[in-house]
């Protein structure tokens with residue numbers, strides 16, 4: 079692998095750069111890191127990214143007091159792989175965790191939390207882990223089993239499994255604050271706070287049940303996509319119309335509604351609720367169910383109704399998340415921790431809010447390739463301008479080297495990402511990467527998205543869907559076709575672009591040493 083292929087000057091001796099970073103950091107104390115990751119949170123539903131649907135004042139504050147990454151992408155748009163990329167700073171084929179339903183993460187490998195520990199940091203993870211093996215590299219850990227539950231969730235700790243009472247987003251935030259209260263105050267810390275929200279099946283806290291019920295959302299332009307010229311997109315199982323389950327996803331629980339996934343909610347989340355929680359839930363959902371039954375919807379009307387229900391439920395769980403970020407910020411402010419703490423907000427990947435008619439993620443199309451990324455800068459970085467949007471293309475392989483650099487810990491050569499610290503400081507590195515690489519592997523699998531890999535530059539995207547029964551290429555001009563409806567792979571007008579993008583793809587596959595197909 080030749081890491082310097084696309085990133086020549088970034089390769090400047092790691093150590094030299096770090097010393098400079100710390101010096102420029104202008105801080106007396108070492109920096110703390112709080113990395114908040116949510117699950118499936120679309121940038122479309124964060125108001126500093128997109129104002130169409132909701133307000134997220136607390137997330138917007140992170141952007142205002144720091145930077146918002148306008149071109150932030152993942153390498154493999156699915157939870158476990160994204161988390162493995164986060165801790166290792168390496169693409170899936172290098173860290174070995176390529177799909178949610180494969181082998182457990184090999185926790186004996188190098189990760190940034192382990193390197194931080196060696197560098198004198200105390201490290202903690204609270205919330206969704208999803209890597210199937212016991213967390214390593216953390217002085218403190220409390221994780222959800224698998225996907226976890228919204229109501230009265232179980233937590234696994236080194237002492238065993240126990241159940242907590244309440245709503246998961248509040249509990250994870252409480253646990254984060256409690257950890258900060260009781261930490262060893264003589265050492266800097268790195269806390270990973272990994273929420274379950276806003277993952278399927280988008281259940282809200284009891285106090286937010288009525289939120290958004292009076293709102294109607296505009297259908298995305300591509301809601302009725304016919305997938306012409308895109309065979310892989312035509313053959314998925316993530317359509318709001320066809321695959322979103324009325325009982326499970328949309329909570330229409332009634333004896334007259336029998337759906338394939340109904341048992342999942344009846345014996346899952348609803349069965350976990352206390353009688354009091356259930357009564358609060360029913361007081362809002364029973365009238366919605368009655369109304370739905372009285373409407374007798376079908377066809378397009380039903381699809382549109384499903385979209386509205388989906389949006390409302392999803393946004394309710396975003397509301398609770400944003401409120402809890404506010405609660406954490408209040409605590410950090412009160413404790414004087416904003417001075418020397420970097421606060422990062424990211425999701426494990428993006429999500430479809432009805433674009434192309436979909437929910438879920440996985441595809442290399444924009445909505446799921448992108449992921450929100452906000453970084454609130456420590457107050458002691460007096461020189462860095464706040465409220466900036468960073469336009470350079472960044473990827474989740476970059477988080478690990480960023481955190482190591484901030485901690486003054488040397489970045490090992492085999493880490494594939496690059497430190498974002500220069501971008502945080504407002505520098506304009508001359509030779510930043512001009513392409514990102516993506517590879518998705520979970521097929522056969524839930525939602526039936528084919529294996530694919532590809533390359534994206536600031537303007538074009540080339541994707542190869544492959545497998546036993548598919549071998550198809552897609553090429554998009556994101557400038558003229560930002561919603562990716564027109565596959566131009568066979569368009570003679572783009573022949574030169576196509577050849578260049580193939581070259582670029584070869585280049586990034588070589589750079590990241592990916593020969594898997």
Ligand code: SGN
Nearest residue numbers: 117118156157158178278279438524
């Ligand atoms: C679950 C969901 C899927 C989702 C995957 C992966 N089904 O299996 O809809 O795509 O997680 O999501 S559910 O019936 O369990 O809700 S991920 O974010 O964890 O990768």
Ligand code: CA
Nearest residue numbers: 117118157426
């Ligand atoms: Ca996810």
